Amino acid sequence: MKWIAQYGAYPVIVLGSAWGNVCLMEAGMGVLLSTYLPVTIGSLLIIWLEWQMPYRASWKPSTKEVIEDSAFLALVHVLWPKFLAMGVVYLVFDTWNGRDWPVARWWPREWPVPLQAVMMVLIVDGSRYWLHRLSHEWEPLWRFHAVHHSPHRLYTLNVGRFHPVDKGLQFLLDSFPFLVMGVPPAVLSLYFVFYAVNGFFQHSNVDVKLGWLNYLMSGPELHRWHHSMWSRESNTNYGNHLIIWDWLFGTRYLPADREVETLGLLNRQYPSGFLQQMAAPFHAGLDQAAR
Numbered sequence: 001m002k003w004i005a006q007y008g009a010y011p012v013i014v015l016g017s018a019w020g021n022v023c024l025m026e027a028g029m030g031v032l033l034s035t036y037l038p039v040t041i042g043s044l045l046i047i048w049l050e051w052q053m054p055y056r057a058s059w060k061p062s063t064k065e066v067i068e069d070s071a072f073l074a075l076v077h078v079l080w081p082k083f084l085a086m087g088v089v090y091l092v093f094d095t096w097n098g099r100d101w102p103v104a105r106w107w108p109r110e111w112p113v114p115l116q117a118v119m120m121v122l123i124v125d126g127s128r129y130w131l132h133r134l135s136h137e138w139e140p141l142w143r144f145h146a147v148h149h150s151p152h153r154l155y156t157l158n159v160g161r162f163h164p165v166d167k168g169l170q171f172l173l174d175s176f177p178f179l180v181m182g183v184p185p186a187v188l189s190l191y192f193v194f195y196a197v198n199g200f201f202q203h204s205n206v207d208v209k210l211g212w213l214n215y216l217m218s219g220p221e222l223h224r225w226h227h228s229m230w231s232r233e234s235n236t237n238y239g240n241h242l243i244i245w246d247w248l249f250g251t252r253y254l255p256a257d258r259e260v261e262t263l264g265l266l267n268r269q270y271p272s273g274f275l276q277q278m279a280a281p282f283h284a285g286l287d288q289a290a291r
């Protein structure tokens with residue numbers, strides 16, 4: 001029974017949320033409900049699984065962590081990109097007449113919605129692979145990205161812990177081009193459901209197994225290594241949704257004979273509060289162990 005839950009939970013919840021989105025859109029429920037209802041149900045199921053079959057009992061978050069991560073999730077992960085998107089829509093379409101730009105005709109709107117969403121996932125993941133890799137390998141970007149790597153344990157809500165500068169750079173690649181190209185709302189909605197539910201799963205403390213899907217998807221088994229304290233282990237598995245780009249560029253890492261050990265940054269006293277983490281990137285070397 002546990003075997004079925006371990007191998008079934010990830011594909012059932014990810015595909016079920018995407019399928020729910022398509023059905024709700026087709027039933028005329030509107031973009032808002034069709035997007036957030038499957039994301040809410042999907043994320044609640046993942047959180048429930050964390051209690052039922054945790055990967056590490058010691059990764060259970062404290063109340064303080066839940067409050068901090070909820071603040072990051074609401075302000076940086078949800079509201080900040082919405083604010084940026086509103087700014088882009090206002091500037092590009094209302095101020096600069098973006099609907100007449102040649103780029104606005106590039107997107108294949110006539111394709112079936114799921115196919116357009118798959119294309120969006122492939123393009124986003126290809127570009128974000130390099131941003132993510134650069135954010136680990138180039139110190140000025142790492143300072144901002146280090147905020148995301150600061151937790152000492154992984155659980156569902158960690159997905160939202162990003163510095164707004166890091167999140168803004170991601171927005172430039174995963175949202176801005178698609179808004180300018182006028183990608184239909186149904187495609188953006190389906191993409192978002194997949195992005196959100198997979199993101200929650202990736203960071204979750206659920207003892208799921210992906211099997212052969214570990215060669216296609218960037219799920220929790222691969223992503224745990226990405227949060228290792230040791231850079232030789234964490235400078236791997238950069239894929240946001242898919243692992244194919246890591247595979248292609250030689251950064252996929254999933255040892256079969258051991259489990260990940262310590263997570264987080266070398267500086268075990270790196271600040272964890274919301275406001276302190278806003279300022280943390282402006283202190284050089286703060287992520288490093290005290291010398």
Ligand SMILES: [Zn+2]
Nearest residue numbers: 132136145226
């Ligand atoms: Zn990273």
